[in-house]
Amino acid sequence: MFEKNTxxxxxxxxxVPDDAxxxxxxxxxxxxxxxxxxxxxxxxxxxxxxxEGDVVTILGSSGSGKSTLLxxxxxxxxxxxxxxxxxxxxxxxxxxxxxxxxxxxAQVRARTGMVFQSFNLWPHLNxxxxxxxxxxxxxxxxxxxxxxxxxxxxxxxxxxxxANAYPSTLSGGQKQRVAIARALAMQPEVMLFDEPxxxxxxxxxxxxxxxIKDLSAxxxxxxxxxxxxAFSRAVSDKVVFLDKGLIIEQADPExxxxxxxxxxxxxxxxxxxx
Amino acid sequence: MNASAWxxxxxxxxxxxxxxxxxxxxxxxxxxxLALIRLARIPVVDQLLVLYISLARATPxxxxxxxxxxxxPTFGINLDRNVAGILALTLNTTAFNAEIWRSAFRNFxxxxxEAAMAAGMTPWIIFRRxxxxxxxxxxxxxxxxxxxxxxxxxxxxxxxxxVDLTRVTNRISAVxxxxxxxxxxxxxxxxxxxxxxxxxxxxxxxxxxxxAV
Numbered sequence: 001m002f003e004k005n006t007x008x009x010x011x012x013x014x015x016v017p018d019d020a021x022x023x024x025x026x027x028x029x030x031x032x033x034x035x036x037x038x039x040x041x042x043x044x045x046x047x048x049x050x051x052e053g054d055v056v057t058i059l060g061s062s063g064s065g066k067s068t069l070l071x072x073x074x075x076x077x078x079x080x081x082x083x084x085x086x087x088x089x090x091x092x093x094x095x096x097x098x099x100x101x102x103x104x105x106a107q108v109r110a111r112t113g114m115v116f117q118s119f120n121l122w123p124h125l126n127x128x129x130x131x132x133x134x135x136x137x138x139x140x141x142x143x144x145x146x147x148x149x150x151x152x153x154x155x156x157x158x159x160x161x162x163a164n165a166y167p168s169t170l171s172g173g174q175k176q177r178v179a180i181a182r183a184l185a186m187q188p189e190v191m192l193f194d195e196p197x198x199x200x201x202x203x204x205x206x207x208x209x210x211x212i213k214d215l216s217a218x219x220x221x222x223x224x225x226x227x228x229x230a231f232s233r234a235v236s237d238k239v240v241f242l243d244k245g246l247i248i249e250q251a252d253p254e255x256x257x258x259x260x261x262x263x264x265x266x267x268x269x270x271x272x273x274x
Numbered sequence: 275m276n277a278s279a280w281x282x283x284x285x286x287x288x289x290x291x292x293x294x295x296x297x298x299x300x301x302x303x304x305x306x307x308l309a310l311i312r313l314a315r316i317p318v319v320d321q322l323l324v325l326y327i328s329l330a331r332a333t334p335x336x337x338x339x340x341x342x343x344x345x346x347p348t349f350g351i352n353l354d355r356n357v358a359g360i361l362a363l364t365l366n367t368t369a370f371n372a373e374i375w376r377s378a379f380r381n382f383x384x385x386x387x388e389a390a391m392a393a394g395m396t397p398w399i400i401f402r403r404x405x406x407x408x409x410x411x412x413x414x415x416x417x418x419x420x421x422x423x424x425x426x427x428x429x430x431x432x433x434x435x436x437v438d439l440t441r442v443t444n445r446i447s448a449v450x451x452x453x454x455x456x457x458x459x460x461x462x463x464x465x466x467x468x469x470x471x472x473x474x475x476x477x478x479x480x481x482x483x484x485x486a487v
Binding site for chain 1: 388390
């Protein structure tokens with residue numbers, strides 16, 4: 001069984017050929033992406049390729065643009081220039097170069113799944129219905145089919161006992177695990193995690209990271225914005241470092257954490273306890 | 275009070291209930307539609323709606339009912355007094371309801387909307403499945419407040435000749451020369467109607483507690 005769960009693993013072990021999910025097809029392609037808020041450039045000419053089955057973690061200080069980059073991928077933020085393709089399909093802009101109609105945009109968005117820092121569960125729906133809502137109303141699945149799949153996913157994230165509970169009765173870690181199941185229910189081609197553990201009490205971080213590690217072992221394509229260095233090292237195929245809106249380093253985790261090529265990353269890593 | 279007085283009272287109560295009921299239902303729905311249109315910020319239309327809302331909120335109900343009933347023939351419309359009464363109540367309550375709905379829209383969690391967008395939901399699905407069920411519960415205290423104002427303001431439609439629960443007490447006392455008993459019964463009936471609305475509000479509040487994440 002292919003495992004990426006320990007920080008001791010080396011980069012070469014991570015690319016062993018028996019990883020069936022690994023192909024050379026591009027899951028997400030970002031070209032020349034730029035974005036400003038009120039005249040402040042938060043992303044500057046960002047290029048990034050994510051292959052199918054890869055786990056990419058994005059690191060950087062607060063305000064470096066990493067969350068904005070992630071939110072551009074599913075068009076929750078609209079970039080000022082550049083392009084993003086998901087599974088070969090461009091998001092946000094149609095073939096004629098015009099803004100995509102909302103319906104079409106929604107369809108492309110459905111190819112990605114997103115997990116937010118503050119969980120963003122829908123409080124009027126119980127756990128099971130949080131997971132089945134989009135499959136029923138977006139994918140057009142039958143209620144029975146959606147519920148069967150949702151129960152499988154809740155089992156996977158260890159939340160099946162709480163299927164009928166409402167979000168307000170759950171701990172942060174439990175909410176985040178439900179949010180992961182909700183995103184997986186859409187069978188997305190790529191999972192986007194926006195600081196999934198930053199809003200959690202320290203003792204709850206582990207349970208969420210464990211679920212994400214399991215997903216990485218199953219070959220899911222994932223882009224994760226995080227501050228968890230040990231986690232990033234253990235789970236990534238590629239680590240990306242953003243500084244003031246620029247990608248200043250992209251490397252496999254071993255190179256990144258042991259022999260970074262830029263002074264900026266070296267300083268950043270010195271401040272973090274790995 | 276004799277049997278015929280009781281009969282008249284109940285008839286008056288029924289008039290108040292059905293006219294208010296229809297006005298409430300139309301006012302809540304129309305208020306939601308106006309709030310949606312206002313959110314779209316369509317030039318000219320938006321200004322017209324703001325003007326309507328300001329006028330409707332500033333005009334006394336009695337004046338509005340009289341205006342509608344008396345001005346209709348000028349436009350060649352032969353308006354039934356009940357229709358005029360419903361129109362006056364609806365035009366008045368819609369303006370207040372539109373503001374209640376609009377504030378529910380504006381305060382709706384951006385995070386929840388983003389989660390819905392990220393899941394590939396279209397704006398219509400987000401509205402229908404995520405926003406509206408929650409907005410109905412969070413807006414209900416305001417809406418019910420407005421409903422009870424409407425019921426308490428409904429005697430204004432007597433000015434155009436509708437015999438509602440308050441008007442009928444006058445008629446009874448004109449015959450019996452005992453004004454107090456019918457008025458006391460009318461008070462009790464108003465309290466029953468508004469009491470049931472408050473009971474509805476309590477249920478909504480209990481459900482709203484669950485929404486507090």
